[in-house]
Amino acid sequence: MKPGPIGVFDSGYGGLTIFKEIVKQLPQYDYLYLGDNARNPYGIRSYETVYHYTLECVTHLFGMGCRLVILACNTASAKALRTIQERDLPYIQPECRVLGVIRPTTEIVGKITRSGKVGILATAGTVGSRSYPIEIKKFFPEVQVFQEACPMWVPLVESNEHDSPGADYFIKKSIGRLLDQSAEIDTIVLGCTHYPLLLHKIQQFLPPHITVLSQGEIIASRLVDYLQRHTEIEAVCSKNGQCAFYTTEYPEDFDVKAGVFFGQTVQSKHLAL
Numbered sequence: 001m002k003p004g005p006i007g008v009f010d011s012g013y014g015g016l017t018i019f020k021e022i023v024k025q026l027p028q029y030d031y032l033y034l035g036d037n038a039r040n041p042y043g044i045r046s047y048e049t050v051y052h053y054t055l056e057c058v059t060h061l062f063g064m065g066c067r068l069v070i071l072a073c074n075t076a077s078a079k080a081l082r083t084i085q086e087r088d089l090p091y092i093q094p095e096c097r098v099l100g101v102i103r104p105t106t107e108i109v110g111k112i113t114r115s116g117k118v119g120i121l122a123t124a125g126t127v128g129s130r131s132y133p134i135e136i137k138k139f140f141p142e143v144q145v146f147q148e149a150c151p152m153w154v155p156l157v158e159s160n161e162h163d164s165p166g167a168d169y170f171i172k173k174s175i176g177r178l179l180d181q182s183a184e185i186d187t188i189v190l191g192c193t194h195y196p197l198l199l200h201k202i203q204q205f206l207p208p209h210i211t212v213l214s215q216g217e218i219i220a221s222r223l224v225d226y227l228q229r230h231t232e233i234e235a236v237c238s239k240n241g242q243c244a245f246y247t248t249e250y251p252e253d254f255d256v257k258a259g260v261f262f263g264q265t266v267q268s269k270h271l272a273l
Contacts, residue, residue: 003237003238003239004030004064004066004238005029005064005237005238005244006031007031007061007064007066007069008022008070009033009034009057009070009076011035011037011076012037013157013258014261016258016262017214017262019033020262021220022219022220024220026220026227027241028239030239030241030242031243031244032245033244033245034060034061035247036248041123041154042054042125043075043123043125043154050076051080053080054079056273058071059092060273062092067095067237068099068233068237070219070223072193074122074123075123078129081098081099081102085098099226101193101219102135102191105191106132106139107222109136110140112187113143115184115185117186117187118185119178119187120133120147121175121189121191121202122147122150123149123192124149126192127149130147132145132189133145133147148181150171153170153174156170157194157197158257162201163201171198171202175205187211187212187213188210188211189215190213190215191215193215193216196214196215245269247268251268251269251270255267
């Protein structure tokens with residue numbers, strides 16, 4: 001295969017918090033980021049719809065030369081990844097790979113918790129899929145998992161209200177509901193890529209002994225390990241240190257918000273699906 005960029009896909013902006021950490025740890029590779037902003041949010045959509053949208057975007061990334069695609073979206077990872085890996089990939093691009101963000105996170109969470117009680121803060125779609133409890137149980141069957149959906153958190157971030165005093169009410173309320181499920185929770189996973197932008201406020205409403213896991217650094221470090229172990233995939237990832245951004249919505253609108261998530265200026269192009 002001809003080498004190509006690593007594809008990073010998200011339903012919108014949130015995956016840029018993952019992408020930022022990947023580029024930081026692996027700057028030598030080429031990357032192509034695709035945000036499906038025109039059909040965002042994915043969190044409220046059915047399994048079949050999320051699967052269809054995700055497969056369409058992954059297929060486009062393959063067509064643009066990507067040999068490895070990261071689903072930097074918890075909803076897509078929860079509702080579409082396994083079907084794409086097991087049912088579609090062997091037929092459409094058997095030599096390529098698609099990875100998600102849930103499994104790498106669940107592989108380490110049991111090593112961090114001391115009480116064996118873990119909390120998940122995520123969108124309603126991710127919570128409803130039960131992907132985190134299922135995956136954590138595979139690696140750490142003794143760990144108890146408690147989940148809380150935070151339906152207002154993504155809108156707060158995308159409307160640029162995440163730093164406002166009004167955000168405090170919704171953040172405190174969701175955290176309170178999670179901790180009411182168990183006073184022994186000592187580790188909390190931010191199961192949505194938007195939530196790192198709320199981290200400073202989240203920590204204000206948590207006891208100091210609770211560890212908060214944000215996915216960016218975890219996913220980036222696990223990708224480093226994956227490429228070291230899968231040399232056949234690493235060999236077809238091009239290395240010119242370049243990043244390209246695409247959105248299914250208006251690039252001008254995308255670029256303004258994307259810069260907040262990515263931490264630097266973004267210039268995107270429109271991709272029609």
